[in-house]
Amino acid sequence: MKETAYNQINPLIRLKETELLSSAQYEQLLTAKNIDELKDSLKNTVYGTYMTDDFAENFEYIYSREKGKLYEWLYEMAPEPEVITIYTSRATFHNLKVLTKAELTGQDLDYLFIDDGRYSLETLKSAIRTRVSNELPDQLMNAVLEVLDYFQESSTLQAIDIIYDRNFLTFQRQLAEKLDDKDIVAEVIAFIDLTNISTMARGILQGQHENFLSTVLSSSGSIPKEKFLEYTQQSLAVFTDFILSTAYSGLVTPIISADTKSLDLVAFEKVKDDYLTSMYDKAKIKAFGPLPLLAFLNAKEVEWKNLRLILVSKRSNFPIEVVRERMRMTDGL
Numbered sequence: 001m002k003e004t005a006y007n008q009i010n011p012l013i014r015l016k017e018t019e020l021l022s023s024a025q026y027e028q029l030l031t032a033k034n035i036d037e038l039k040d041s042l043k044n045t046v047y048g049t050y051m052t053d054d055f056a057e058n059f060e061y062i063y064s065r066e067k068g069k070l071y072e073w074l075y076e077m078a079p080e081p082e083v084i085t086i087y088t089s090r091a092t093f094h095n096l097k098v099l100t101k102a103e104l105t106g107q108d109l110d111y112l113f114i115d116d117g118r119y120s121l122e123t124l125k126s127a128i129r130t131r132v133s134n135e136l137p138d139q140l141m142n143a144v145l146e147v148l149d150y151f152q153e154s155s156t157l158q159a160i161d162i163i164y165d166r167n168f169l170t171f172q173r174q175l176a177e178k179l180d181d182k183d184i185v186a187e188v189i190a191f192i193d194l195t196n197i198s199t200m201a202r203g204i205l206q207g208q209h210e211n212f213l214s215t216v217l218s219s220s221g222s223i224p225k226e227k228f229l230e231y232t233q234q235s236l237a238v239f240t241d242f243i244l245s246t247a248y249s250g251l252v253t254p255i256i257s258a259d260t261k262s263l264d265l266v267a268f269e270k271v272k273d274d275y276l277t278s279m280y281d282k283a284k285i286k287a288f289g290p291l292p293l294l295a296f297l298n299a300k301e302v303e304w305k306n307l308r309l310i311l312v313s314k315r316s317n318f319p320i321e322v323v324r325e326r327m328r329m330t331d332g333l
């Protein structure tokens with residue numbers, strides 16, 4: 001689709017960007033002495049209407065509700081829904097995991113549903129229960145069927161997460177390729193590569209076998225899955241050496257332990273998020289195309305992560321500097 005198709009929505013996105021929390025507002029939140037002071041700082045933001053006595057306790061509900069409203073609005077406005085789906089599919093696959101487990105175990109897990117702005121709770125539950133759907137695309141329905149078919153032979157609940165996670169990454173790559181935007185394709189490939197690095201590193205620490213790792217790793221990134229599997233029986237330090245030979249060497253070098261010569265996996269998650277955010281920098285100067293829209297979605301996701309972290313820190317009395325170090329990168333922070 002021509003970049004001019006975004007002429008109408010991109011100015012609206014620029015207005016939405018002005019509602020994002022600023023560095024000064026983050027500083028107020030960080031230095032707030034308690035939850036009450038934090039709520040005072042949020043009263044004049046987009047979260048102002050939620051500043052009730054139980055705001056902190058209900059943040060996950062508020063987060064889900066706000067996310068659903070934003071996604072629904074964007075689906076109505078965006079000329080290419082695949083741009084929105086790159087982000088909403090994270091919630092969609094979460095819902096498929098939860099509702100599939102509920103169907104197979106007889107539990108009621110509806111409270112874990114996250115509004116993705118597109119597929120209702122009943123739509124997903126019906127697709128899982130009946131194995132057919134007129135609303136879900138083939139890629140999602142095929143993932144559902146793969147999980148259900150596998151579960152007929154093995155009752156391992158962990159397999160549900162594994163199969164859906166792998167299908168999610170494949171779906172991300174398919175969406176990016178369909179949009180045919182080099183910046184979006186680059187971001188999605190980096191997301192898949194970094195997810196594979198994290199998955200492989202944790203698998204090594206857990207002593208996972210090659211068959212398991214072959215199942216959980218995605219083939220949709222730029223680093224062949226077979227290269228990862230060569231390190232199945234190796235140490236994390238040896239695998240870290242391999243990562244230093246890839247395009248992500250500069251990214252991981254600062255978080256390699258001087259003692260163990262291995263990746264710091266806790267630090268890696270923040271580095272991963274910050275790196276992906278940095279890939280949207282060029283969106284600041286682009287007036288056309290889908291990148292500003294995707295950059296805003298990423299910025300909003302980062303804001304939610306940071307706000308959750310700050311809320312948890314106020315309840316647990318974490319030192320400000322510790323919280324600051326763990327916060328994801330935003331403009332001016």
